[in-house]
Amino acid sequence: MGGEVIDLAPRGHLLDRPHRAADVPALLDAHGLTDHLRGHLLFGLPDLVTVLRSWEQRFGTRVIGLAHDRVTLSVAAPPRTPAEAEHVAAEHFAFSSDTIVQDDAETLSAHAADQVLNSEVWSFWWD
Template sequence: MATLPNPLPRLTADPSGRALGLDLPPGGLVDTTIDGPWHEPLLWRAEDRTAPGDWAALSAARNSGLLPVLLDLDDAQDDLGGWELAPDEMSYAGDHDPEEVLAEFWEEHAAYEPDADEDRPGEEEADEVYGRGPTVAEMVAPYGPLWPGLAAATPLDADPNARAAEIADSLARSGSWLKRPRLALVPARRSADIPAAIGWSGPLNHENDVARLCAVLRSWEDRFGIRVIALAFDRLVLSVAAPPTTTAEAEAVAAEHFAFCPDNIAQGDHDTLREYAEHEVLNGRVWSFWWD
């Protein structure tokens, strides 16, 4: 893999970004990692809270290899020191097969021992693993312990970049669940690569090498028109330009979500994959993931 040129060092002498065709608001470069300063900037982030329209205003940054993302920061995280960024721990997303990644996670988290003599198949209770009531079998129905395979692609109902700007604007408005969103620019080949590009460690208890999850995000880019919109310390938000529109499609995608982030269902607002598919995936223009 050829190394992607990083244009961010040019902002040291040109904070406005005019040499890159940009007109940046006040902001700064971030090179903070868990092991100390990185050898080059990981990202640029704006100083002030983002506002509707800011995302679209920096769309030209893509021409320089910089992609936008919202970072949800609090007063103690201005330099992202508390995020424990670990770029040195990341591999390359293109080296991983997304279905193999999801199948591995599915078999780890959805496996149970079927027992045809039981009214509720599955000896392992989900509450032993997750502190919940349903059995694992009930949680992942209509699927079983074997990986069901990738969901089929669905048609776009919007341009992916336009949908991304729309969702970014909605999250920038006061009253969204983002506390202090700051617009950032990250050197990355594609939006799906942003978490690994900065060494994000949000899913640390689930997967240390976030590039493996980025391989899945790349597949979702191709099949569902997703874009990475926001990152918090342990949360990832995606826009979706090709959302599932039928129950069957939504359940197939929900199975991928469970493998990608079991906490979304095991510790979320919906007890089962079916409920999650109905309320969070079906016709959903935003997918959000949280790791405990």
């Protein structure tokens, strides 16, 4: 993300200067590349960017994958205590309930223990 250029010919370049990883969805939207993602979100794209920025600031997350129904983040500083992981699991549920209720964990406590606590990758999807 540090200044590389993604050629979207004939649309032009997507990134021509460093940007925050949390801003990637908005940059893609500016180029008309988020129509499918928009159809899956239960909230607006500005809300997605707000959540991603919050997690970037608190946990050092970076967007490493973005598809029409999925967002994957690397996590530099994941929650290290069960209590903190439970709090973040509630945020994950508000962000993407499908990720929890359709997963093997199926409860916030199980999600916190299996997917949040000390986890270096968070994945979310929407049906």
